[in-house]
Amino acid sequence: MPTVASRAHEAARSIQKVEAFFKTYNASVNETPAIADFTFGNPHEMPLPGVVSALKTHAEPQTVDWFAYKTNEAGACAYLANALTEELGLPFSEEDIALTKGAFGAIKMCFTMLLEPGDECIVPLPGWFCYGPMLAAASAKEVQVPLDPSSFDLDLSAIADAITTNTRIVVVNTPHNPTGRIYSRADLQDLADLLEAKSAEIGRRIWILSDEPYRRIRFDDLGFTTPAVVYPHTLIDYSFGKILLAPGLRLGYLAISPTLPQSEREELQTLRFAVQMADGWNVPDATLIYAIPDLDKVSIDIASITRRRERMLGALNQWGYQMTKPEGTFYLWGRAPGGDGDEFSRRLQDSGVYVMPGSIFDRPTDFRLCLTATDEMIENALPFFQAVANEMPR
Ligand SMILES: Cc1ncc(COP(=O)(O)O)c(C=O)c1O
Structure with a gap:
């Protein structure tokens, strides 16, 4: 007799790859602390003052x-x-x-x-x-x-x-x-x-x-x-x-x-x-x-996200990456050098640079970067993006 409804198993099957990535990511960050984290759309700087004051006022x-x-x-x-x-x-x-x-x-x-x-x-x-x-x-x-x-x-x-x-x-x-x-x-x-x-x-x-x-x-x-x-x-x-x-x-x-x-x-x-x-x-x-x-009056600084988009695209394109220029969101999407997004993200991870492999999106040749990473993280990470591009076969 099944313990759990089949829809719970179906949901688990559907999110399996993301869950597995999340677990590995957590374990790896413990072992190799992130010098740059481009994975999830999470903050890496203190919350916006407008958010904090609105919460304080209305609490x-x-x-x-x-x-x-x-x-x-x-x-x-x-x-x-x-x-x-x-x-x-x-x-x-x-x-x-x-x-x-x-x-x-x-x-x-x-x-x-x-x-x-x-x-x-x-x-x-x-x-x-x-x-x-x-x-x-x-x-x-x-x-x-x-x-x-x-x-x-x-x-x-x-x-x-x-x-x-x-x-x-x-x-x-x-x-x-x-x-x-x-x-x-x-x-x-x-x-x-x-x-x-x-x-x-x-x-x-x-x-x-x-x-x-x-x-x-x-x-x-x-x-x-x-x-x-x-x-x-x-x-x-x-x-x-x-x-x-x-x-x-x-x-x-x-x-x-x-x-x-x-x-x-x-x-x-x-x-x-x-x-x-x-x-x-x-x-x-x-x-x-x-x-x-x-x-509703508060917003992240879109100019900063734009600047990070330009910085990353400029550098990555120069090293032969094939990136898509986003019109919105805070993500960058592109093809992993060598066409293996899992291997690419593993190599970067060894240096403490965390990206999301395209396999999570059923596109294993690609990868995603989240531009909520700080400017400092980006500067720390860029040499590793260059090195990995040189290592991976075209
Ligand atoms: C396309 C898309 N839809 C919906 C959501 C859910 O947003 P929230 O977690 O703010 O509810 C996300 C979050 O990543 C998303 O990327």
Whole structure:
């Protein structure tokens, strides 16, 4: 008799490579302390003062129910609806916003809302490694569809081929982790046209989950279009964890597209609290909710991330690396010299330089660097990147 539900085993299978990497990474850092850590999107400098002061201010109780159960507090949701209306150009109302524990919480909520057991969800490849386990927990199936291998644009014919009568959601992650690609409005419009036609063909609505936690981390004054502008059946998830570089503060939201037909919009609005509660009170802690208007004004220094992007790209390209220039996010994606990302990352690790091998993203020839590493780490690490490039066969 099984002890544990099969979906727990499925989730574990799906996250296995990342978990194994995390364990090895922790063990290695104990043995060979990092002189440069480019792995996860974690902070390597003290938290932003604006974050600290907002937390201190709002941790101070002003009423007896300050730390009572909190849900989608009207003030916070109204604030976010206004901010989103301005940022995305769509008329959000306070009922369109569900406050969640980060983007993770918002994605979980979307899956609970939309997926029947056995449904399929199309995700980008390479792509973030947690859609799979979360889909497994929802008894649904992850269908990985490769992005265009050179531009990392959405490959519409590959998406069309992957759609079946069980397809329920297509995940669009823009700006994209790990490549930094931002999808153009024209490309999103083409995707919308495809999904409209395919929904009619299979007799069932295919939704877009627009995973936008890096939405405000963009380079070179590039703009941003949310798929919700072109496709009404879109749910948007967002996290404050990236822009504040404080992923341990679990704060985000799920936003319903205001362009949805009114009856469907109201159905989602009506169900949002029940789903959050059923998902385990998927609501941020009270202090974070009060702090939203203050936290929303704080940002990591995009100029520093840009400078690190330039420094790394300039050096790596000069040594023959084939890197992708990211348009957003704080990642750099490229091909490992020699084409073996695992071996490449092992060699760097021996010198205390930690990177993420592409195998974690099912792209074993590649690797990812996280630019939340400090300038000092970058300078420490560059000679090793040069040395490893010389050692590895081209
Ligand atoms: C593409 C993508 N989506 C969602 C998340 C989850 O964000 P959070 O941990 O802030 O909830 C991440 C975090 O790395 C991510 O990269």
